[in-house]
Amino acid sequence: xxxxxxxxxxxxxxxxxxxxxxxxxxxxxxxxxxxxxxxxxxxxxxxxxxxxxxxxxxxxxxxxxxxxxxxxxx
Amino acid sequence: xxxxxxxxxxxxxxxxxxxxxxxxxxxxxxxxxxxxxxxxxxxxxxxxxxxxxxxxxxxxxxxxxxxxxxxxxxxxxxxxxxxxxxxxxxxxxxxxxxxxxxxxxxxxxxxxxxxxxxxxxxxxxxxxxxxxxxxxxxxxxxxxxxxxxxxxxxxxxxxxxxxxxxxxxxxxxxxxxxxxxxxxxxxxxxxxxxxxxxxxxxxxxxxxxxxxxxxxxxxxxxxxxxxxxxxxxxxxxxxxxxxxxxxxxxxxxxxxxxxxxxxxxxxxxxxxxxxxxxxxxxxxxxxxxxxxxxxxxxxxxxxxxxxxxxxxxxxxxxxxxxxxxxxxxxxxxxxxxxxxxxxxxxxxxxxxxxxxxxxxxxxxxxxxxxxxxxxxxxxxxxxxxxxxxxxxxxxxxxxxxxxxxxxxxxxx
Numbered sequence: 001x002x003x004x005x006x007x008x009x010x011x012x013x014x015x016x017x018x019x020x021x022x023x024x025x026x027x028x029x030x031x032x033x034x035x036x037x038x039x040x041x042x043x044x045x046x047x048x049x050x051x052x053x054x055x056x057x058x059x060x061x062x063x064x065x066x067x068x069x070x071x072x073x074x
Numbered sequence: 075x076x077x078x079x080x081x082x083x084x085x086x087x088x089x090x091x092x093x094x095x096x097x098x099x100x101x102x103x104x105x106x107x108x109x110x111x112x113x114x115x116x117x118x119x120x121x122x123x124x125x126x127x128x129x130x131x132x133x134x135x136x137x138x139x140x141x142x143x144x145x146x147x148x149x150x151x152x153x154x155x156x157x158x159x160x161x162x163x164x165x166x167x168x169x170x171x172x173x174x175x176x177x178x179x180x181x182x183x184x185x186x187x188x189x190x191x192x193x194x195x196x197x198x199x200x201x202x203x204x205x206x207x208x209x210x211x212x213x214x215x216x217x218x219x220x221x222x223x224x225x226x227x228x229x230x231x232x233x234x235x236x237x238x239x240x241x242x243x244x245x246x247x248x249x250x251x252x253x254x255x256x257x258x259x260x261x262x263x264x265x266x267x268x269x270x271x272x273x274x275x276x277x278x279x280x281x282x283x284x285x286x287x288x289x290x291x292x293x294x295x296x297x298x299x300x301x302x303x304x305x306x307x308x309x310x311x312x313x314x315x316x317x318x319x320x321x322x323x324x325x326x327x328x329x330x331x332x333x334x335x336x337x338x339x340x341x342x343x344x345x346x347x348x349x350x351x352x353x354x355x356x357x358x359x360x361x362x363x364x365x366x367x368x369x370x371x372x373x374x375x376x377x378x379x380x381x382x383x384x385x386x387x388x389x390x391x392x393x394x395x396x397x398x399x400x401x402x403x404x405x406x407x408x409x410x411x412x413x414x415x416x417x418x419x420x421x422x423x424x425x426x427x428x429x430x431x432x433x434x435x436x437x438x439x440x441x442x443x444x445x446x447x448x449x450x451x452x453x454x455x456x457x458x459x460x461x462x463x464x465x466x467x468x469x470x471x472x473x474x475x476x477x478x479x480x481x482x483x484x485x486x
Contacts, residue, residue, distance in 0.1 A: 006221035007250050011352070012323045014359045019261040024373075037365040049349055053247050055252040058232065059208035059275050066275055071232070071255050073241045 007048045014041035098174035111170035116181065117141070117189055120162045131158060135166065135181060144168075144181040158186065160290060165189045171431070201301045201326055210308045212327045217313040219333060219345055221283045225252045226345055227280035227312065229272045230338070232257035236288045240342045248346035254280055260287040265297035271304045277310040282345045285327060286317040286338040298325035307331055317341035408419070445469045 017038030021031060057068035078153035091340065092100070103112050118135035125131050129148030134141050144166065146158070152451045158164065170181040205211060226244065231257055232235050256276035258427055259268040268284070277283055285307065287295065304326045307314050317338040328334045335341035446454040447467045454460055464479045 001426070011100075011222075011359075012358065014356065016398065018359050018366065020364040021370065023361065024366075024369065026370070028370055028374045031367065034382070035363060035367040038359070040184075042356060042360040042363065046353075046360075048250060050352055052249040054241075054249040056241055057252070057254050059254055059256045059279075060276065061271075068254065073238055 006045050007045065010045050010048065014038060014045055016043060091449060094177075095174060098177055099404045102172035105170055105172055113167065113169065115165055115167050115446050116142075117163070117165045120158050120164055121156055121160050123160050129455035133158065133160075134376050135164075143178055146183045146186070150184055159292075162195070163183055163189045198299045198326065201299060202329065203302065204299070205308075205326065205330065208409075210304070214349060215308070215332075217317065217332045219313050222347060223248075223251050223281035223345060225280040226255055226285040227254045227256055227276035228286065229258055229269060229276060229283060230254045230286040232261045234288060236286050236338045236459060237316055239339045243339055244346055247343065249346050249349065252347065259297075261294045261297060263292065265302035266303045269297060269300075270303050273306050273310060273314075273433065277312045277314075280312050281432075283310060284310050284317060284335075284341045284345060285314055285331065287319060287339055288338070289320045295319045295325055298327040301326070303327060304330045315341045324359055399462070448472075450460070 017034050020026065020034050021038070026034060056071045056073065058071035060067050060069060099417060111112060113351050116135060118137050118141075121134045121136055121141075123131065123133035127141050129151060131146040131148075131151045133143050133146075137143070151158075164186045166181065166186040168185070170179050171180055171182045172178070173180055175292050193302055209215065221252045228237060228240055230240070237255060244251060254276055256272035258272035259265040273283065273285065284296075287298065295318060298316075305317070307327050307330045313332040314330075315333045316325075316328045317335040317340060318328055321336040324334075332343055335344050445468070446456060446460075448459075449467070454466065460466065460479050462481060464481055466477050466479060467474045468477055
């Protein structure tokens with residue numbers, strides 16, 4: 001629906017890497033790869049949540065169809 | 075017995091004072107005997123409405139200058155076909171009666187119909203029954219809300235407190251989401267069509283929709299009882315949370331919506347996860363990641379130690395020892411960092427991964443060492459383990475060769 005990074009999937013993937021590591025049955029090289037992947041996901045989730053600035057738009061029916069323009073509160 | 079005729083037995087002819095009970099019964103009987111006070115129609119406004127757990131309904135019927143207590147017994151209340159509410163203009167039918175126990179005159183109501191806004195209410199009842207019969211209010215139809223909406227639609231007036239409250243709460247709780255306001259008229263004859271249009275516009279481009287309006291009179295909220303709007307809510311592609319008027323106002327749209335919120339602010343909270351909790355979850359996962367890789371590295375260290383014990387030739391041992399020290403140092407460095415720092419030290423971690431490769435026996439072979447094994451695969455760690463004439467396999471990085479021992483234990 002949108003091009004935004006999918007926070008929900010990233011968070012689920014992050015928690016999946018923790019689960020994979022916590023099973024403790026991965027060879028070390030694989031464990032390190034999963035750890036790296038998890039760190040990337042951690043960083044991504046953290047950044048999405050900490051740095052997102054909320055977009056608020058207003059839907060308007062214009063001659064050319066529906067358009068969204070910025071909506072200012074206050 | 076005619077109570078007024080009661081006289082004092084001790085003093086014949088002198089009127090005796092009535093008991094309160096006697097007087098109350100006189101009043102009751104007088105009222106009951108008056109045909110004007112039976113089966114009467116009274117119009118007034120409902121106020122102070124209370125529903126007893128027994129199902130009986132008590133309220134005051136009032137106009138500008140007078141009021142009267144009213145009682146509607148459960149059986150009659152159930153037959154009413156609509157819910158009496160405070161502020162409602164009604165015509166009731168019933169009998170005036172007196173409750174001696176409370177000394178109050180009451181209207182015992184048998185039936186009631188809306189008046190004034192009664193036409194609205196008749197329509198409300200009709201719509202409600204019709205849509206209920208079609209199953210539009212069924213719990214099975216209700217959709218659950220997305221846990222992490224990317225886009226949240228808000229159908230409401232673009233001015234006023236409602237849109238402000240919703241945006242403020244979403245900004246605090248879930249700044250990730252993109253809010254799309256679909257402005258609509260929220261009262262007046264044009265409102266139903268305006269709301270339907272706004273909902274249709276926004277529902278296809280968001281993950282969840284809030285339909286909201288602040289408190290208002292019955293007439294103000296009336297547009298949310300519109301059948302067409304209710305059907306549009308039911309047909310919305312995205313789940314709908316309704317938040318219309320105050321908690322006590324229940325419109326047809328509230329019945330059809332997937333979730334009904336008590337207030338617009340509550341609706342904003344219902345559609346959004348709490349970023350504070352999410353951040354705690356993310357940080358928890360980050361800490362777990364580090365703890366788990368610690369565990370994996372500890373395992374590798376232990377295995378290295380075991381390997382060192384098995385591979386006694388000193389050169390090999392030195393190599394392993396050097397790597398073990400390296401690993402210990404990396405391990406200690408990793409132990410000291412929190413997830414945030416771990417990320418900053420990403421390159422260092424990648425280096426660590428490469429160093430760990432060096433620790434595997436195969437990597438040892440790649441550096442030019444060979445491992446001697448007996449036929450059963452047991453690694454030969456001491457010269458004393460081998461006798462003249464024994465068969466051994468010597469493992470190189472690219473394969474193994476078979477050798478025969480022709481001389482025992484040479485001095486190193």
